[in-house]
Amino acid sequence: MSHKAFWFALAFLVLVVASFASLDLQWGQFLSLEAARSMGRFFAEFVPPDLSPVFVSKVAMAAWETLAMSALGTLLAALGGLLLALPKHRFLASAVLNALRSIPELVWAALLLISAGLGPFAGTMALGLHTTGVLGRLFAEAIENAPQGPADALRAQGVGRVQVFFYATWPEVLPQLMSYTLYRWENNIRAAAVLGVVGAGGLGQLLSFHMGLFQMNKTATVLGAMVILVALVDTLSYLWRRALKS
Amino acid sequence: MSSTPQTQHPKLRDPDWTRRWLGFCVFVVLLWPILVATEFKPWILVEPGNLKISGQFLSSFWPLETNAEFLTMVAQGTWRTVAMATVGVVLAMLVACPMALLSCRVLSISALCGRMGWLPFGVRLLVRWVLIVLRSVPELVWALVFVRVVGLGPTAGVLAIALTYGGMLGKVYGEILESSDAHATQNLLRNGGSRMQAFFYALLPSSSSELASYTVYRWECAIRSSVILGFVGAGGLGQQLDNSMKMFNGGEVATILLVFMALVAITERISNWLRSSLS
Numbered sequence: 001m002s003h004k005a006f007w008f009a010l011a012f013l014v015l016v017v018a019s020f021a022s023l024d025l026q027w028g029q030f031l032s033l034e035a036a037r038s039m040g041r042f043f044a045e046f047v048p049p050d051l052s053p054v055f056v057s058k059v060a061m062a063a064w065e066t067l068a069m070s071a072l073g074t075l076l077a078a079l080g081g082l083l084l085a086l087p088k089h090r091f092l093a094s095a096v097l098n099a100l101r102s103i104p105e106l107v108w109a110a111l112l113l114i115s116a117g118l119g120p121f122a123g124t125m126a127l128g129l130h131t132t133g134v135l136g137r138l139f140a141e142a143i144e145n146a147p148q149g150p151a152d153a154l155r156a157q158g159v160g161r162v163q164v165f166f167y168a169t170w171p172e173v174l175p176q177l178m179s180y181t182l183y184r185w186e187n188n189i190r191a192a193a194v195l196g197v198v199g200a201g202g203l204g205q206l207l208s209f210h211m212g213l214f215q216m217n218k219t220a221t222v223l224g225a226m227v228i229l230v231a232l233v234d235t236l237s238y239l240w241r242r243a244l245k246s
Numbered sequence: 247m248s249s250t251p252q253t254q255h256p257k258l259r260d261p262d263w264t265r266r267w268l269g270f271c272v273f274v275v276l277l278w279p280i281l282v283a284t285e286f287k288p289w290i291l292v293e294p295g296n297l298k299i300s301g302q303f304l305s306s307f308w309p310l311e312t313n314a315e316f317l318t319m320v321a322q323g324t325w326r327t328v329a330m331a332t333v334g335v336v337l338a339m340l341v342a343c344p345m346a347l348l349s350c351r352v353l354s355i356s357a358l359c360g361r362m363g364w365l366p367f368g369v370r371l372l373v374r375w376v377l378i379v380l381r382s383v384p385e386l387v388w389a390l391v392f393v394r395v396v397g398l399g400p401t402a403g404v405l406a407i408a409l410t411y412g413g414m415l416g417k418v419y420g421e422i423l424e425s426s427d428a429h430a431t432q433n434l435l436r437n438g439g440s441r442m443q444a445f446f447y448a449l450l451p452s453s454s455s456e457l458a459s460y461t462v463y464r465w466e467c468a469i470r471s472s473v474i475l476g477f478v479g480a481g482g483l484g485q486q487l488d489n490s491m492k493m494f495n496g497g498e499v500a501t502i503l504l505v506f507m508a509l510v511a512i513t514e515r516i517s518n519w520l521r522s523s524l525s
Contacts, residue, residue: 016336023326023400025333026399039395072284098507104470107506110491114300114491115299115300120283121286124284197386197478201285211390226383230382
């Protein structure tokens with residue numbers, strides 16, 4: 001074991017040293033007084049955040065769009081994931097799931113912009129596709145690991161497969177599926193907030209727009225809205241999951 | 247033999263029927279504004295104009311772009327992506343370790359006897375809030391900020407990963423330390439061991455494999471993140487993908503996507519293997 005641990009440590013060190021050596025990191029520039037000053041100036045421009053009613057209502061609309069994107073994306077993914085988790089022969093389904101999962105939301109969004117155009121629809125679809133991959137795999141595992149007792153009891157009575165699924169397996173795995181879905185929703189609200197950077201709507205689009213124009217007060221408001229929205233969804237999902245447990 | 251209680255079936259009816267239908271109606275009412283807000287119009291995907299563009303783009307995926315020059319570039323980009331993730335996670339550990347130690351309740355001396363003192367309590371609360379802020383700003387946003395300060399290049403990406411992942415690692419390190427068996431640690435503290443000693447001789451050995459395993463998992467996630475950061479100019483595979491996509495070069499896009507999928511699959515394998523041999 002210690003032999004193995006030694007090789008782990010060595011491989012880790014080699015990877016870290018090679019990584020540091022090969023990237024041209026500009027620490028000098030970053031740690032210099034000049035950089036500190038420009039960083040200070042940059043953050044100083046954030047205050048005061050733009051809290052004029054017109055802008056706040058615009059941000060609120062974008063926040064709602066982001067929330068809707070994350071919710072619908074997660075819902076679509078839960079449905080898609082369930083469909084892909086059900087087939088008995090896993091090979092094809094799991095290949096599709098792996099492909100969907102390994103491409104991040106932002107890349108999906110960038111690809112989808114070509115066929116769906118700018119806007120929240122592309123973002124929703126992107127979230128849905130990536131999350132389908134993630135949830136499908138988790139769902140398949142949950143369904144596979146469900147206790148077989150009730151299902152066997154029904155099968156012994158000669159009940160058909162569809163009914164066995166809906167009356168025995170489904171009630172058993174539902175709490176677990178819900179909690180996976182809610183957990184992904186927490187992830188997706190974070191992802192949805194930034195998808196706009198490539199043009200897929202919501203808070204991210206507002207953020208990259210105002211940051212591009214160096215309107216830092218407005219940027220600060222958008223950032224604040226993001227943090228609040230993420231905290232809100234985390235709380236909601238936490239309460240929901242707690243309610244499911246009891 | 248007990249008598250069969252029921253031979254004639256009354257009308258078979260779902261006992262939960264009303265509740266199910268009510269739930270469904272509420273769901274539809276909630277769904278409607280969401281569909282409006284996301285401009286959910288799937289049919290625009292199959293409009294002739296869009297369909298033609300998508301078809302052209304997709305059909306240009308084949309043949310894959312495989313000339314030597316491009317493949318060397320992709321290889322370089324892949325390495326940069328991995329390197330950025332690795333450096334980012336190492337820096338994130340540097341951020342997370344002190345924060346986790348500061349925020350962790352098990353190492354509090356005043357908490358040994360009843361309530362924690364108010365000053366240590368305040369410090370712990372403050373550190374937790376800093377961690378929350380660090381991880382609730384997505385890495386892409388940190389990257390946008392740092393690109394303004396240090397310019398385009400991997401430095402911005404590395405810093406972004408370091409901050410967001412520092413927040414995540416700090417929180418989870420703290421939780422792992424708190425949930426580990428506190429018995430040995432408290433014994434040392436009660437018998438006059440310093441906090442450093444308690445940490446190195448009791449707390450760390452009992453939770454080191456869990457800490458390492460979570461770090462490896464985060465490294466796997468960081469590789470995905472570092473691809474995304476390429477889209478805002480941090481270099482690596484993401485930037486190349488962005489460039490190829492802007493030029494509508496389907497062959498290049500397909501090659502990069504395949505390389506990326508392979509990269510993710512390989513890192514997942516490595517990380518699963520490492521984690522299973524750690525536990």
